[in-house]
Amino acid sequence: MRNIPVAELDGLNRAVLAIGTDYPEDHLLIWHEHRRAQVLYAATGVMQVETDDGNWTIPTARAVLIPPMTRHQVTMTGVSTRSLYIEPAAVPWFPARCQAVDVSALLRALILTAVDMEPCYPEHSRDAAVAALILHELKTLTPLPLDLPLPSEPRLRSLCEEFLQKPGIHDPPARWCAALNISERTLARLFRSGTGLSFSQWRGRACILHSLQHLAAGLPVTRIAALLGYDNPAAYTAAFKKLLGRPPTAHKPQRTP
Template identity: 80%
Template sequence: MRNVPVAEVDDLDRAVLAIGTDYPPDHLLVWHAHRRAQVLYAATGVMRVETADGSWTIPTARAVLIPPGTRHQVAMTGVSTRSLYIEPAAVPWFPARCRAVDVSPLLRALILEAVEMEPRYPAHSRDAAVADLLLHELRNLAPLPLDLPLPADPRLRGLCEAFLRRPDVHDPPARWCAALHISERTLARLFRRGTGLSFSQWRQRACVLHSLRHLATGTPVTRVAAMLGYDNPAAYTTAFRKLLGRPPTAYRGAEATGAQAAAPGRAATPPRPPE
C-alpha cells in the first residue's frame, strides 16, 4: 500500500499491515498515536521522532519502534517511509518506550516486499509467510544509541528544545542557569534526574545526533563540525565515533543507498495525514 492513512485499514483482520508514504521536504507529522505497534523505517532521508520523554534521530536505512498508543510527532528531511503496523498481541515483546534499531538486509527486503502486498493477503499464502517472517526478524533487531532523553520539567525542556534548534557543543551551562535562575549544581541535578545524563553528556549527544541530518544531505564533515562549534573536525569525529561506533563519513552517502532501497516507481501522491 502506498500513501494510505493507516486509519483506513486499521480494522483489517491481519497481524501486519505495511504502508509506504512519501513526504514533501521538511515535513512535520504532528502529534498523533496509533492503536497498533509501529515499525517506522526511513527508506530515504532523516527523521526525528519526538515523544513526551525523548527524541530519536533516525537516519536512512534505520528504523524506530513506536509502542502502541504512544503519542509522537515526526520531523522529516527528505523522507520516504515504509511502516509496519502490527497488532499488539502479535508482538508481546515490543518495547514500552521507543527504540532506534538497525535494519538487516533481510529485514529491509521483507519490509519493501510487504509494502507491495495486498492488505487482505490470504491466510497460508506467500504474503502471509512474508508477514510471519517479518515478525520473526523483528525480534532480533540490534538497538542503536540514537535517542536523546528530554526532561519533564517544562522550563528545562523548553531550553533543551531551543538548543536542539541551534545546537552548540560549547554552549555554557552558565547561560542555562541564568535563564532558569538556578545554580550550576542545581542544573546538574535537574539534568541527571530528568535525562539520566550530565549536562555535558546531553549537550554532546544532542550535537552528534543533530549532525546526522546534515551528513545525510552531503554536507562536508568539516562544515558540520564548524556548524556545531567543534574546535576542529577531529574533535567532532571523536565525539561521533564514541557515540555511534563509526565515523561521520559512514553516514554520508547513505541517502543514495536508501533511495535505491525504496522500491522504484514511488507514488507522487502527497501523503494524507497522519500515517
C-alpha cells in the same frame, strides 16, 4: 500498499500491515497516535520523531519502534517511509518507550516486500509467511543510541528545546544556570534525574544527532564540525564514532552511478 492512511486498513484481521509513504521535503506530520505498534523505517532521508519524553533522530536505513497509543510527531527531511503496523498481541515484547534500531539486510528486504503485498493476504500463503518471518526478525533488532531524552521540568525542557534549534558543543552550563537562576550543582541534578544523562553527555549527544541531518544534506564534515562548535573536524569525528560506532562519512548519502 503505498500512500494511504493506516486508518483505512486498521480493521483488517491481519497481524502485520505494511504501507509505504512518500513525503514532501521538510514535512511535519503533526501529533497523532496509532492503535497498532509501528515500525517506522526511513527508506530515504532523516526523520525526527518526538514524543512527550524525548526525540529520536532516525537516518536512512534505520527504524524506530513506536509503541501502540504513543502520541508522537515526525519531522521529515527528504523522507520516504516504509511502515509496519502490528497488532499489539503479536508483539508482546514491544518496548514501552520508542526505541531506535538497526535494520538487518534481511529485515529491510522483508519490509520492502511487505509493502507490495495485498493488505488482506491469504492465510497460509507466501505473503503470510513473509509477515510471520517479519515478526521473528523484529525480535532480533539491535537498539541504537539515537534518542535524546527530554526532562519534564517545564523551564529546563524549554531551554533544552531552544538548544536543539541551534546546538553547540561548548555551550556553557553557566548560561543555563543563569537562565534558570540555579547553581551548576542543581543543574547537574536536574539533568541526571530528568534525562538519565549528565549535562555534558546530553549536550554532546544532542550535537551528534543534530549533525545527522547535515550529513544527509551532503554538508562536508569540516563545515558540520564548525557549525556545532567543535575545535576541529577530528574532534567531531571522534565524538560521532564514540556514540554511533561509525564515522560521519558512513552516514553521508550514497550516490548511485
